[in-house]
Amino acid sequence: MTRVRLENVTKIYGRVIAVDNVTFEVESGELFTLLGPSGCGKTTTLRIIAGFEVPEHGRVYFDENDVTYLKPYHRNTAMVFQNYALWPHMTVYDNVAYGLRIRKKVLKLTEEDIKKRVREVLELVKLEGLEDRYPLQLSGGQQQRVALARALVVQPSVLLLDEPLSNLDAKLRIEMREEIKRIQKKLGITTIYVTHDQIEAMSISDRIAVMNKGKLLQYGSPREIYFRPRKLFVADFIGRSNIYVGEVTGVEDKYATVYIEELDSHIKGVMVSDEVKSRKKVSVVIRPETVKLVEKSIGKMENLFKGKIDLAMFMGEKIETRVKIANSSMIIYIPNYMVVSPGEEIVFHIPPENTIVIPEITMED
Amino acid sequence: MPRRTGFRHVSLKDLYIAGLVTALIYYLLAPYIEWTTEILIWVLGIVWAFLLFKSGLDYRRILFSFSMSFLAIIGFIYTFFILVLQIRGIPRALALFLLPLLTVAVLGYFKQNIIPTIKIKRLYKIHVPLKRRIKTTLYKLDPIMWFFLIGGSLVLIVFLITPVLLMLLNAFVVPPYVKDIFYNFERIFRPGSRYVRLTPPPGSSLYRFLPLKGGEKLLVITGVNYGILLNSMINAVVVTSVATVLGIIVAFILARYDFPGRTLFRILAMIPLFVTPFVNAYVIRILFGPYGPISAITDALFGWRIEIKSLAGVALAQIMAFYPIVYLNAYSSFINIDPSMEEQAENLGSKGLKLFLTVTLPLALPGIVAGSILVFIFSLEDLGAPIVFQEPNLMSYQIYSGFTTEYGIVSPELAALGFVMLFLAAMGFLAIRSYVGMRSYAMISRGGRWVIRERRLGPLGLAIVYLVLLPLILFTAMPQIGVILLAFNIIPPTGFSLQWDKATPQYFVRLFSDPAVFRYIRNTLMYATIAVVLATTVAIMIAYSVSRTKMKVITPTLDTLATIPLAIPGLVIALGYYYFFLALPNVFKPIPVIGEPLYKLLFPLSPVSGPNTFQAWIILIIAYSIRKLPFVTRSVYAGFQQVHHALEEAALNLGASRSRVIFGVVMPLIFTYILSGAIVGFIYISTEVSTSITIGGLRDDQAPMTFYMMSQYKGGTATGVQVAAAMGVLLILIQLIAILIIVLVFKQRYAFIGV
């Protein structure tokens, strides 16, 4: 299996810096996700790894080999394109067999071998029996699986998936992402997965890299990214968050206490870095689902908040509630069995270990 | 947003006032002032416009308006020629009227495009080492891409640029006693020369009445001779304008109104597109002759007969032949307009002519002018009508006759004339191309319902359609129908009558039985086939490189070069090839060892190598494939664009080499595009006239059909005309079969022409 490493990679298109000084390493056998909003440079990064683009700066390594200038057809990566890029004039079988036919001489394959391997891989993606169809005769989900099969059959050293699920309906998307995860783990291929859907990223990845405007902001396990965002953008982009700006009033181990003027209260949270200490203004991120309702009669306690319900929306698995506190408001989730109505007063506790203090006050930093 | 100033809001109206005042000053003072004083008036116009611009005139009203920017482009060309030809009086006042508008357009363009680019360059100073940049560029080029890129460029450089440049060079060859290298041009542009005659010869008029034998009167319409250069320009402008208006009207009715028989109308309206060189013009001459059917009508109605001759005849024939080009372009523009754009306008209360003029026409304009500019170029270079109407006072005729008078020697003055013609055509073409290119985004629809807006016609509308439109369409189809009738001897070659009883296939029999005649048919088919294969190969190389590489300068240049033959009049190519192949053998001569054999090998290509040695056919084939290359390239290019680049990348990604991708994945996908491109090319090549009768004329046993058709006219025998007509029918048949193959077999719309 192959390790993929990007070092200070920058790609410029005319006036746009599509990828800006990106460095990361993908362990062998890992499922690594590039996550970010539209236009942030995910596809471009993937295309650089596949060899369709050459970066203006920086290098790309597969294991220890510098592949920056290696032609795409010598890299042994296999890509699943966003639009699948199935050849409309070839049958499913021919599409899938294409890569093997190219390698026929090198791998000393006979037509029989090819047939066998195509059948195996079609079985893996559950497409047996559709060999003779043309791509246009297939549903979106089937097409996507053909594209996956076409990539897998050549046993690539790196599998590249560019938003492979974006054209599917919600249900199929969930099904297919489980399928991809299953297959990837079974074959143990180093995989780089691109998506702008955070749930998809969380559920499928070993590690996630969050990108914005060409820059790689943070990478780590889904938990790390979710619970310990180091950048305001990451906190905002992943999950729901309430973000407040305040001043640090005290520091204690890994915790900082921050005074937030608009809420007119102090709040304690985990510092993501020591940089917090040296900053005058910092941001505090509160996840709506970490908040816990408590009895009104509870005594004094840190991170305790009181407010009036402004708006309550029943969302099925939870109730999304906007609570008015001082001059501002906060979104919190409360359990779906409760009955709340606007104007009601509630008291809740925000656990400090789930509250994050970030040494930034704008997303631009 | 218009910027507001301390004074008042400036608008386009101020520009018109500025123009009007400047023009008036000039017009009133013109008789008293010299050129040196006149400069002051020009400066006034420019400064005035500059001040308006500075005080916040919204230049975007010009740059982004479909019609205003078009006006600006035409205005530039107009003003340029007014100055170069030193035309005075009202035309010059008009140029001065346009001056402020043009000034603002230039300033606006500068502000819009140049300054931001400079600023951005300064802002983003990302330094990429040169070595890395080169490496990045090279990375994108596989051996086969290299081959395509270099091969395609080389073909164009050797067989397009070099010959044209040689012609340009020869335009500056002057007699030894002359010092001035612009001598040839001065001879052309000097007012009062036979090229520019601002005051036509006394007594000449557009039309006059002549008495006929038997007391009848004859109205002869000739057109006025303003000198060769001006004639050509006026003719081209008139033909283009009339053809455009006619094309728009016919297209709009056929695209937007539903009435019984519409499909038939559409088909009939395309008939004039069948090229039948010379014969169609000849039929028009008969139709508008003193004893033709038109005369019969006017005689019955007004008591006089009519004859359309000379320049007027040329214009008439060209309008009838070329207006369908505009029609087709306009038609597809009209049906491609997003209906919601018009619905929105209606929703806001616009209707009828206002809706048409403010929304529909501006949106369709880019497509329409793409057709108009071709009419302009075709009209400039057309030889068929001038030869048939025996009108020597046109640039095309001059170049042609200069070719054929003294065998093998072409005078530098002719090269200068070719230069002027090229300049006119290429400038118009490039201007329109950038105008159209800038606006192609306009047609992108953002989804939604797409039902072409169609109306049923009321009784009045129906009456107009059947009483005006139908006769018009039928009438413009007359030349082609006439060619068939002539070929079967139903119309006699002189006079006019329909003699059904005398119908005979004898002229067709002659086509195939007379070996001398048959040779021309064989030549045409052979040349066209070879040329098409060459052109398709080159087209694939160029189209692929252009659609798949994104190199600065090189890619856009190659793209332009591949389409520019559209803008190069065939006679210019003929002149260029004349000089090119004259020089070619001598270029190799000084090389040691291989020089002498190469010289011997290439000598037969030299036009002066002697009537029996000269190998015209090779030159003809090359000329055909280069001249008609854009038609093939367009189709192939459209094919490559259909193939999403991901389809190729998917194959590269799986380890396929570039050549394997091209031939294994892409080609099979766009096969039909390539074939239909080739077939379109075949049509154009087999009906080519300009090089066929010039280069071909130097070796008549190797000449193609069109040459024979021409020589039959010049020979002037009555039966010759009919044999030529029979050939015309054969050409129609070739074109018809080709079109049917494209439409029925490849299921593609036969997109005729466009920029």
Ligand SMILES: Nc1ncnc2c1ncn2[C@@H]1O[C@H](COP(=O)(O)OP(=O)(O)OP(=O)(O)O)[C@@H](O)[C@H]1O
């Ligand atoms: N070929 C190109 N030429 C010019 N600019 C490009 C090109 N490809 C991408 N860009 C620009 O680079 C930036 C990053 O594009 P990229 O396709 O990598 O985004 P993405 O993260 O994949 O977005 P999406 O989620 O919408 O697919 C964008 O601003 C885009 O406009």
Ligand SMILES: [Mg+2]
């Ligand atoms: Mg993308």
